[in-house]
Amino acid sequence: MSQGNPYGVAILAEGIITRIDQNELMKHPYVNLEKIFTGISGFRKLISEGSQR
Amino acid sequence: MDDHYRKKTLAILVGGGPAPGINGVIRSVTIEAINSGLTVYGILEGFEHLSRGDSTHFRELKIEDVSRIHFTGGSILYTSRVNPAKSKEMLDATLKSLTQLSVDYLITIGGDDTATSAYKIDRLAKGQIQVAHVPKTIDNDLPLPGNMPTFGYQTARDFGFRIVQSLMLDAATTRRWYYVVSMGRKAGHLALGIGKAAGATLTIIGEEFRNTIISFETVCDILEAR
Known part of the structure; x- marks a missing residue:
């Protein structure tokens, strides 16, 4: 997924998640908004799918 | 009496x-x-x-x-x-x-x-x-005298460190990326504390963004640049 390291661990503070532009997310129909705010698995899904754009 | x-x-x-x-x-x-x-x-x-x-x-x-x-x-x-x-x-x-x-x-x-x-x-x-x-508050988001951390912060940081430490090995073994969300709605101390201790590839905190609203594209760009 990432262009540099083929693997790694990224930590995101909760403050990033809660401040992400909701209008922008609406443009990504594959993003499950409900899941984003219900845990790590939701955000992991969001990022992995989002980065395939 | x-x-x-x-x-x-x-x-x-x-x-x-x-x-x-x-x-x-x-x-x-x-x-x-x-x-x-x-x-x-x-x-x-x-x-x-x-x-x-x-x-x-x-x-x-x-x-x-x-x-x-x-x-x-x-x-x-x-x-x-x-x-x-x-x-x-x-x-x-x-x-x-x-x-x-x-x-x-x-x-x-x-x-x-x-x-x-x-x-x-x-x-x-x-x-x-x-x-x-x-x-x-385990977020350590209060300025206490003598730079004392808020109670519970160090325990949470240590616990998070051990989780991320394990994920670092899993990531290297499976050659995958793992994304971890740390608590800290208003302050990134816990995320940074965990990230520093475990040597995480990347830690992103809210304080790095000037605007109240953060672009999803920007977050993805940061993650993909690594």
Whole structure:
């Protein structure tokens, strides 16, 4: 997924998640908004799918 | 008995969600209070019962009850999310319950809601009860004297470090990326503390973004650049 390291661990503070532009997310129909705010698995899904754009 | 000669009473309670270090605070407060000549009451389940005018849910705490509780998580006094600051009736009932217990000093352990309740009780009591609040935030988002971290922060950081340390190995073994969301709605101390300790590939905190709203594209770009 990432262009540099083929693997790694990224930590995101909760403050990033809660401040992400909701209008922008609406443009990504594959993003499950409900899941984003219900845990790590939701955000992991969001990022992995989002980065395939 | 003349109030002047009555042994003074300190009550302690816990509000909000659980966090590491609560029992350590209960222990320290109880020992210090007893050594200062006070009787200590541990109020069970936060404001749950006090706010309904029920003053029967408490236990007197002795030093032997608390001297080793800092080794265990949770709260020996349990906790509750009931917020008496929401209505005047609940606040009045809380003050009445504390008065029935002859409480002179109240110590609350909790987050924003509990702090607000403590403040309102203090105002309502007009000096009858001295109130102090111990902020419960593992986000370490309060500037305490001497750069002391808020209680529970170090435990949470250490726990998060061990999780991320394991994920680092998993990531290298499976050659995958793992994304971890750390607590810290307003402050990135916990995320950074975990990231630094575990040597995470990348840590992103809210303070790095000037605008209130963060672009999803920007976050993805940052992650993909690594």
